[in-house]
Amino acid sequence: MSKPIPDKAEIALEYPDKFYAGTFERSSRFEAHLEPTGLALTLERPGAEDVRKSIHMHLNYGLLAAILTDMAAGIGALPKDDVHRRQLEDAVATLQQALNGS
Template sequence: MSRPVPDKAEVALEYPDKFYVGTFEHSSRFEARLDGSGVALVLQHPGAADERKSVHLHLNFGLLAGILRELAVSVAALPKDDIAHREQLADALDELRRALRTS
């Protein structure tokens, strides 16, 4: 089930001969789910054919775990007085941890 993007995402793809960049904000939607081998993430911006865009990303569990560990190492870069974002992230991780333990 897709949901409205609650904040903002920026995506950039760089190839030797091409560069693509896109922003997904409140008018966009996202879907994230676990499957048998990892997490699938879809970002979609609806609209007319010349405005529509989507990004589909799949990360295997090992890579996702590595990303989460790297985020933990870099959390010091988040200002200590940025309580709102710290709580947002902590609450989401608590919810994921509870779901992993009870499934």
């Protein structure tokens, strides 16, 4: 079930001969769910054919864990009163509860 994007996502896909970039803002939607081998993430921007776009990603659990570990290493750069830091703290607490089976 997709949900509105609460902030913004920017993506870039670079090939030797092509470059694609896109922004997904609050008018866009996302879906994230776990599959047997990792996280499935979809970002969708609705609209007419000339503005409509979507991306579909799958991150295996090992890569997802490495990303979270790298994020943890850099979290100290966010000020303690930053709204994004509080959002991350809340999300991590929810994830921790789920991992503990609560």
